[in-house]
Amino acid sequence: MTNLRSALLILILSFLSGCSQRFQDVNATISEGLFGFEDINLKKEQVAELPYASIYARVNQGPQIFMVLAFVDTNPVTGNQQLKWLSSDSAMITTENGRVVKTTALPSDNLLGLSSSTNLAAPNSETTSWQNSYDWQPGYHYGKQAKVESSPVGMGVTTSLLWEKQTSHIREVITFPYLGQQMQNDFWVDSQGSVVKSAQWLVPNELLIEIEVLKPYAE
Template sequence: MNHFRILIILLFAATAGCSQYIKDTGETIKEAYSGLPDTHMTKDEVEALPYASIYARVNDGPRVFMVLAFAETNTDTGNTRLKWLSSDGAMIVTENGRVVKTLHLPNYNLLNVTTSESYYQPKTESDSWKISYDWQPGYHLQQEASVQSSVVGKELLTSLIWQKNTNKVVEIITPDKSSQSYQSTFWLDEQGQVVKSIQWPIPEHLMIELEILKPYIG
């Protein structure tokens, strides 16, 4: 019980600290829609911050900086879900690198996503499978789509504090109620971790680009 209490105290302290840090940068997801330029962090700034961090871009808007507020276990899959936060309360939740929920984004928000493969890991071999989305506004529930995934090659990526050899995985998403297809792309390092992605959490409506700056260690 004492360990649990200590963990709660640390989480509150971390959340307060990371939120204050983002406020100090003056960059938030909602503010990005008012025409701000891309955020540019330095290597020293990212390394000095004691939190995992990412760059995020929503629907081709300016790039913003977000930090990890919470990491918790999804009891259905056993995977760790990471909750990335901006100072105005916008949140992007990822599991195995896939966006599985968003909160307080300006226009559209993903409530839940389920796949026929319950672990959400982008596939490193060609395969086809099903995915289902719940999203707002409008309470769109169980909007299903077919996904065709394939590895299209290898690519060397360089970020602020790392350089990695990656496998590039492409997913072609075709909603059941549409003939239009959408492409998500994931870059996985040699340990299978997603270090960069351009993905459609809600086909047609919500595209999010993520780049890991300081990885979550666990």
């Protein structure tokens, strides 16, 4: 965690010295419940100059926040890379093949873990179905089983601050049969199979995270 904080401190002081108030707003955005603050909107040149991969994220339709890639790990179960995105007050969103698999230090609900019968494969344009298992808090919800049905929606052009790409829109409908609840995830996937934009429900009716990739991770 010390390395993560140091990396973010360098990010703020070296590259965003002119935006200190905006980063104070990011702190408040997360720690005070994501209400009442404006979107964080950085300039194209600022993001391009950063030595970090970065994303915009939006939690429960609150203000847009800026997060940087602080750490890359490997899931020992799936063998996939996990990307850990950090906000200025150490809230974290962990993604695997573009899917959010864990959240840390969000002010309300947090996804503790996500596992899948597909080993968390990346979204693709094939119509198919599989099983997921969700853990979340508060409420000590563990091992909540869900059926996932995926289908293509169509093709289109997706634009971000630094790029414009042709993408496939993939929709997944997640049903919790024992809870009588359902939620929907949308992914926009580029020609390399990378998720560049998404809107993902992680806790039914409680936790929605929207992500837009600004500067993608490159090994």
